[in-house]
Amino acid sequence: MKSLRVYVALSLFLHVAFFGAIIFTASRKPRPAYDIYEVSIVAAPAPGSQIQSRRVEPSPRVPSPTVKGFEEIAKAQAVKDKTPGFKPIDLEKGSNRSKAAPPPDLEEPEDQASSAGAYPSAGPSAGERVKVSMWVAEVQATFRSIWQAPYGVPIKKDLKASFTIRVARNGEILSKQLLIGSGNALYDKSVELALNKIRKLPPPPIGGEAAADYTITFIPPAGS
Amino acid sequence: MKRILPLLLVLVLTGALQAQNNQIVVQAQGIKKMKVAMPPFVGPADLTSPTWAQIKKDIDITGVFELIDPKVYPNQNPVGSLAQANLKDYTLVGADFLITGSIERIGANATMRLEAAEVATGKVLSRYAYHQPANVLYGSVHDFMDRYLKDSLGLGAIFSSRIVAVQKTGGAKVLYTCWADGSAGQTIIKGRPGDLVLSPAWSPDGQRIAFVSYARGNPDLYLYQLFPPKITPLSTYRGLNSAPAFLPHDNKIAVTLSKDGNQDIYIMDLNGGHPNRMTTAWGIDTSPSFSPDGRYMAFCSDSGGTPQIYRMDVSSRGIQRLSFQGRKNSEPVYSPRGDVIAFTHMAADGRFHIAVMQSDGSGFKVLHPDSTMDEESPSFSPDGRLLVYAGSDGSLYICDLYGSKPVRITNDGGRYSQPCWGPLIR
Numbered sequence: 146m147k148s149l150r151v152y153v154a155l156s157l158f159l160h161v162a163f164f165g166a167i168i169f170t171a172s173r174k175p176r177p178a179y180d181i182y183e184v185s186i187v188a189a190p191a192p193g194s195q196i197q198s199r200r201v202e203p204s205p206r207v208p209s210p211t212v213k214g215f216e217e218i219a220k221a222q223a224v225k226d227k228t229p230g231f232k233p234i235d236l237e238k239g240s241n242r243s244k245a246a247p248p249p250d251l252e253e254p255e256d257q258a259s260s261a262g263a264y265p266s267a268g269p270s271a272g273e274r275v276k277v278s279m280w281v282a283e284v285q286a287t288f289r290s291i292w293q294a295p296y297g298v299p300i301k302k303d304l305k306a307s308f309t310i311r312v313a314r315n316g317e318i319l320s321k322q323l324l325i326g327s328g329n330a331l332y333d334k335s336v337e338l339a340l341n342k343i344r345k346l347p348p349p350p351i352g353g354e355a356a357a358d359y360t361i362t363f364i365p366p367a368g369s
Numbered sequence: 370m371k372r373i374l375p376l377l378l379v380l381v382l383t384g385a386l387q388a389q390n391n392q393i394v395v396q397a398q399g400i401k402k403m404k405v406a407m408p409p410f411v412g413p414a415d416l417t418s419p420t421w422a423q424i425k426k427d428i429d430i431t432g433v434f435e436l437i438d439p440k441v442y443p444n445q446n447p448v449g450s451l452a453q454a455n456l457k458d459y460t461l462v463g464a465d466f467l468i469t470g471s472i473e474r475i476g477a478n479a480t481m482r483l484e485a486a487e488v489a490t491g492k493v494l495s496r497y498a499y500h501q502p503a504n505v506l507y508g509s510v511h512d513f514m515d516r517y518l519k520d521s522l523g524l525g526a527i528f529s530s531r532i533v534a535v536q537k538t539g540g541a542k543v544l545y546t547c548w549a550d551g552s553a554g555q556t557i558i559k560g561r562p563g564d565l566v567l568s569p570a571w572s573p574d575g576q577r578i579a580f581v582s583y584a585r586g587n588p589d590l591y592l593y594q595l596f597p598p599k600i601t602p603l604s605t606y607r608g609l610n611s612a613p614a615f616l617p618h619d620n621k622i623a624v625t626l627s628k629d630g631n632q633d634i635y636i637m638d639l640n641g642g643h644p645n646r647m648t649t650a651w652g653i654d655t656s657p658s659f660s661p662d663g664r665y666m667a668f669c670s671d672s673g674g675t676p677q678i679y680r681m682d683v684s685s686r687g688i689q690r691l692s693f694q695g696r697k698n699s700e701p702v703y704s705p706r707g708d709v710i711a712f713t714h715m716a717a718d719g720r721f722h723i724a725v726m727q728s729d730g731s732g733f734k735v736l737h738p739d740s741t742m743d744e745e746s747p748s749f750s751p752d753g754r755l756l757v758y759a760g761s762d763g764s765l766y767i768c769d770l771y772g773s774k775p776v777r778i779t780n781d782g783g784r785y786s787q788p789c790w791g792p793l794i795r
Contacts, residue, residue: 285395294397297433297754297769330523331433335403338465341489359391366397 276350283347284361292339292363298332300365306333307362308340314355316348324360336363402435402773403522406464406488408442411449412472416479420472420506424483427514427528427550429776432755432769437462451484456491464488466521472506479503483513485521494520507552525752531791532748532757533557533569533578534765537784542566544580544593545785549750549757551765551778558582558593558600570613571791579603579613579622590624592639604641614657623647623657623666634668647681650688658702658710659683660728667691667701667710667728678712680728691730700746703728706753709770713745723747723758725770736772748790759786 294300306327311319321340326333351357405428410417428434439445443458449471459467470483478500485495495517499509515526528549536545536556542565547554558566558580567581567588578593588611590604604610608627615622616636623636626644632653637644648654652672659666666681678692678701692698694714701712707728714724714735721743726733736756737744743761750756750767757767760777763784768775779785 281393284393288395289398292395292397293399293401295433296400296402296771296773297431298400299771300400334522338403338487338489341487357391359393361393361395364394364396366399 273350280347280350284359287343287346288339288361288363291342292336294365295331295335298329302365304329304332305362305364306336307360308336309358309360310340311356311358312346312349312351314348314351316346318344318346319356339363403433403465404437404463405434405466405468406437406439406442406459406462407468407470408439408445408454409447410470410472411447412470413474416472416474416481416503416506417447417470420470420481420510423507423510423550423552424468424470424514426776426778427510430550430755430767430778431514431518431524431527432767432771432773433522433524434466437464450482451486451493451496454486456486456488459488466494468517474503475500477502477504479506481506481509483509485517487521505553507548511548511550511552524754526793527750527752527755529795530751530793531575532765532778532788533571533791534759534785534788535567535569537763537786544569544578545783547779549767549778549790551780554779554781568612568787569789570615571789572615573617573792575792575794579615581611581613590641602641603639604637604644612655612657614659617659617661617663619663623659625655625657634666647683647686656700660703661705661707665703665728667703669699669701669712678710678726678730680710680730689730691726692733694724694733698724702748704749704753705751709753711747711749711756711770713747721745721761723756723768736768736770737775746787748788750790751793757788757790759788 294304298304304327305325306323307325308321309324310321313319318340321337323333323337349357349359407421407424407428410421425436428436441462443461444455448454448469450469451467454467454469456467465488466485467488468483468485470481472479472481479502481499481501483495483497483499484493486493495513497513497516499506499512501509511528514528518524518526530549531546532549533544533546535542538556541559543556544558544566545554545556557578565581565583565588569578569580571578576595578595580591580593581588582591583589585605587605587607588609589602590610590613591600592603593600603613603622604624604626606626606628609632610624610626612625612634613622614624620639621636622639623634625632626635627633629646631649631651632655633649634647634654634657635644636647647657647666648668648670650670650672652670653676654668654670654672656669657666658668664683666683668679668681669676670679671677673690676697676699677690678698679688679690681688691701691710692712692714695717696715696719698715699713701710703710709725710728711723711725714722716722716735716738720740722735722737722740723744724733724735744758744766745761747756747758755767755769757765757778758775760766760775763782763786764777765779765785765788766775766777
């Protein structure tokens with residue numbers, strides 16, 4: 146009888162240990178989630194860029210980014226995982242950001258930089274959105290105060306010039322470049338002149354980043 | 370865990386902010402001209418004052434620049450060079466560009482130095498020195514302004530070109546030319562008392578002018594060669610010989626003749642040979658003008674009942690009516706770019722205005738609908754951005770295609786009409 150109790154206790158212990166081990170193992174399984182996209186973000190647009198992560202391993206389930214476009218991968222994975230807070234469009238924007246390398250004097254530590262694309266499930270909070278909206282409004286007001294469409298140009302609705310600007314955390318404009326011309330050199334030049342007049346913008350809400358790239362598109366007055 | 374949580378929070382927040390849309394759209398609140406500051410030049414006043422005034426006038430003519438009144442400059446002293454200028458002074462008054470100049474008299478000659486810079490960056494755009502007789506500095510101003518247009522905004526030259534027009538003096542009408550800004554005007558062909566000289570047209574190389582003269586009692590066409598000066602009859606058919614227009618590439622000219630009864634357009638050699646009838650419609654066909662590639666000919670015809678603008682495909686002779694607005698439309702001229710046709714438009718109120726439309730007839734627009742005087746006979750600048758035309762006050766005006774205020778280029782009280790803007794002279 147005594148030995149039976151021992152066997153029962155042993156059996157109970159072994160069962161507990163067995164199921165405990167299963168639960169423990171299951172809980173340690175890597176989640177096939179956002180790290181996949183992070184690799185795609187970094188690798189797809191600019192292989193070898195400075196913000197490439199070393200810590201994140203690609204999942205075997207993810208097709209090679211060279212075979213499929215990033216957007217396709219992200220959307221397919223999102224559907225598969227049914228992750229509630231996941232928005233492929235957000236990741237797409239993140240990928241755009243990672244294209245431009247930070248200037249040498251503002252290079253970030255690798256750990257911090259590697260988190261650049263690590264936007265997992267949740268979107269920005271309402272407060273953050275307000276902050277960004279306010280900053281954008283300030284930037285628009287700044288440019289509106291110094292730029293107007295130039296005389297001598299046929300003002301049409303589709304006339305627009307886009308410039309990429311890199312803005313430091315303190316608002317300083319580090320660089321500017323014509324991205325898409327309007328097709329009218331005078332119009333583009335007027336925008337360039339306006340950009341040359343502004344050295345500093347309000348500090349952008351970019352968290353810990355040293356600088357961020359923005360595309361500013363200049364369009365003609367309403368009613369044109 | 371306590372250490373990891375803040376880090377995770379930072380990462381999530383960073384990502385959230387990065388996920389924001391990085392596109393910013395800025396809509397213009399209006400349109401404006403580029404602002405230019407130009408302090409008085411350094412040098413003898415009898416040279417610097419007229420030169421400064423001429424550049425001011427040329428700045429107005431460009432249609433894209435506007436001079437800031439020197440009275441508002443913090444420093445109103447003459448500035449001879451960019452090195453002497455304090456750019457901050459001009460930033461304060463909102464200048465986009467700064468022009469400085471100095472003139473030094475050396476005997477009968479003068480050395481003029483002109484410079485231009487972008488105020489915001491201090492970048493030197495133009496820096497030129499000219500040495501020439503002191504009484505013809507205007508020529509250097511034309512050269513500088515053309516270079517400045519290109520250096521600052523990448524625009525084509527306009528000032529190194531001449532305008533020919535009809536000038537009424539006493540009882541006669543004579544041919545008159547001046548530079549594009551109205552400087553150095555002179556009469557080049559004087560008719561006898563009572564003579565009429567009309568419809569001048571530049572050749573594409575700027576070496577010849579075709580015109581109509583009643584010297585022999587009939588409206589005949591003549592060709593005036595500038596260097597060396599020589600006049601030869603071009604078309605002396607019985608009846609009307611009028612409205613000459615050179616073809617852009619061929620050594621040919623289009624004219625209106627009535628030798629076959631109707632007023633029709635013919636294309637002929639420059640010696641008057643081989644007249645080839647282009648129009649055969651009932652009514653008057655006149656005022657030909659060619660697209661820069663020579664493919665199309667715009668002209669005026671009243672075959673539809675009122676004078677309107679038509680376009681002919683020169684090779685197929687296919688004709689398309691382009692204008693339908695107002696009482697009548699006449700004197701079409703093709704832009705050197707080929708995209709726009711300017712013409713004289715008679716509005717419903719009976720006033721004449723300069724109007725433009727796309728070369729396919731779309732986009733009709735009266736340039737100065739509120740003008741209190743009649744406007745006639747438009748002609749394009751060499752780069753196609755500007756127009757010269759005659760006002761009913763007898764002056765010549767230059768305007769752009771977007772309705773900004775016209776600049777009067779003649780102010781000697783002469784009675785001018787039928788201007789034609791010639792090609793660049795190099």
